[in-house]
Amino acid sequence: MTETPFSGIRLLSAPGEVMVPRSATERLVDVAADRLGDRAVRVADVGTGSGAIAVALALRVAGARIWATDTSGAAVTLARANVSRHGLEDRIDVVQSDLLEGVPGDLDLVVANLPYLPDSLRAERPELAGEPVEACFAPGDGLGHYRRLLDACRCALRPDGAVAIQLHRRVIVTEANELTELRLAA
Numbered sequence: 001m002t003e004t005p006f007s008g009i010r011l012l013s014a015p016g017e018v019m020v021p022r023s024a025t026e027r028l029v030d031v032a033a034d035r036l037g038d039r040a041v042r043v044a045d046v047g048t049g050s051g052a053i054a055v056a057l058a059l060r061v062a063g064a065r066i067w068a069t070d071t072s073g074a075a076v077t078l079a080r081a082n083v084s085r086h087g088l089e090d091r092i093d094v095v096q097s098d099l100l101e102g103v104p105g106d107l108d109l110v111v112a113n114l115p116y117l118p119d120s121l122r123a124e125r126p127e128l129a130g131e132p133v134e135a136c137f138a139p140g141d142g143l144g145h146y147r148r149l150l151d152a153c154r155c156a157l158r159p160d161g162a163v164a165i166q167l168h169r170r171v172i173v174t175e176a177n178e179l180t181e182l183r184l185a186a
Contacts, residue, residue, distance in 0.1 A: 007056035011082050014050070017074045019135035021052035025113050028166045029053055031173060032111050033060040035162065041108040044069065044156070046099055046149060049135060051079030051092070053111055058088045066092045067103040072134070099145075100152045107156050112149055113166040118142040154179045 004013040006021040007029050013020045032053075036043070040063040045054040048068035058064050068083075070076050076096040083092045095102045100110070115138045117125065128136045138145055146165060153163045157176040164173045 004050075004052075006052045007060075009056060009059060009086065011050055011052055011055065012078060012085065014074065014078050016130055017132065018072065018078050019049050019131045021050055024169045025053065025166055026056075028111060028113060028164060028171050029056045029060070031171045032057055032109060032164050035164070035173070036061045036064060036109060039063050041065070042104075042106060043067070044100060044103045044107050044110045046110060046112040047114040047145075048079045048094065049075050049113075051082040051094065053113065054079065054092050054094075055082050055086050055088060057111070058091050059086065064091065068092055068094045069097045069099065069101070069103060070094075071096065071098055072132070075135075099149050100156050103156065105156045106158055108158055108161050110149070110153050110157065110161075110163040111165070112146070112163070114138075114145040114149065116142045116146060116167055150174075150179055 001012050001014055003010050004021055007026045043064050043066045045068040048054055048070045051068055054066045054068040058066055068079055076094055079094045115136050117137050118141055119137045119139055122137055161176045162173055
């Protein structure tokens with residue numbers, strides 16, 4: 001294990017086992033924190049990896065109650081270590097599950113930085129060779145995980161809630177009432 005700086009904090013990372021947090025993802029934390037403000041909120045961090053987004057967000061939004069999910073056992077173990085390292089066990093639950101399974105509904109915000117690069121681009125992205133394949137690449141056009149997440153958010157978000165995702169270094173925010181018409185295209 002090594003240490004990695006992220007959003008003004010130091011996190012444990014496990015290169016090769018769990019994707020190392022990138023500075024580009026700090027913008028997702030900034031957008032989410034600005035949206036949430038200082039009120040009591042319920043948040044899900046889907047595809048948490050090392051727990052970087054969940055931990056950074058909990059440290060910036062004192063009223064946040066966060067559920068961090070990942071399908072990878074190694075990611076869940078690392079995220080729990082980072083939550084414990086920053087003393088946030090009472091505000092962040094780390095759950096091994098797919099997307100929002102195991103997360104109570106009525107969420108104010110869902111944040112996610114899921115794998116979105118098509119498997120077919122793997123050879124063209126040598127800078128990602130040391131990262132777990134499943135953390136970077138997805139089948140088909142790469143957007144399947146996000147399509148499934150947006151479908152799940154339709155039921156999990158409060159009427160005034162939103163989803164904030166990172167896609168190609170951009171942060172996209174969609175209000176809950178816009179989800180019925182939103183479709184991701186390749």
